[in-house]
Amino acid sequence: MTRTLHPIVPKLGFSLAALVIVSAAFAAPHHGAMKMKMKHPMKKAAKVTAPTKAEIAAGKKAFYTVGCSNCHSVGGKGGRIKLDGVAAEKGHTAQWFKVQILDPSAHHSRMPSFKGRVKGKELSNLVAFLTTLKKK
Numbered sequence: 001m002t003r004t005l006h007p008i009v010p011k012l013g014f015s016l017a018a019l020v021i022v023s024a025a026f027a028a029p030h031h032g033a034m035k036m037k038m039k040h041p042m043k044k045a046a047k048v049t050a051p052t053k054a055e056i057a058a059g060k061k062a063f064y065t066v067g068c069s070n071c072h073s074v075g076g077k078g079g080r081i082k083l084d085g086v087a088a089e090k091g092h093t094a095q096w097f098k099v100q101i102l103d104p105s106a107h108h109s110r111m112p113s114f115k116g117r118v119k120g121k122e123l124s125n126l127v128a129f130l131t132t133l134k135k136k
């Protein structure tokens, strides 16, 4: 009797301890994951609201290389339709500019769509540049 009980009792004690360790291990990374989730949207929001000087400069360059300047001018450089001060005067947001570039018909605009011609970082830089057009 005593011989058969002995190996069982320590085993029970061990599995109880293991259970405590396992549940503690489950609880710990869960808290960690919660904290990481909280950080993410804040980082993204900061990026959207504050384009860097480098992004704006790259956007201005794109304005001329992509072909906007065939029709539009900024600071006297480019085509006939002036975009100086357009962000401030008409209250256009970054999202509005993005739609104007990719789907101008949504704004009942005659402007050709640049969908597929401007994308990714170039598109976001161009939009960042347009939002800075606040002075005449």
Ligand code: HEC
Pocket: 063, 066, 067, 068, 069, 070, 071, 072, 081, 083, 086, 090, 097, 100, 101, 108, 109, 110, 111, 112, 114, 118, 126, 130
């Ligand atoms: C073929 C000529 C042409 C090209 C190229 C062109 N646009 Fe336009 N765009 C227009 C015309 C015309 C208008 C205004 C009339 C309209 O919307 O129908 C306009 C309007 C706009 C407006 C709105 C201005 C306002 O007063 O609200 C923005 C912003 C704009 N364009 C940005 C761009 C950008 C950025 C590019 C390059 C990706 C570009 N355009 C390329 C012809 C062009």
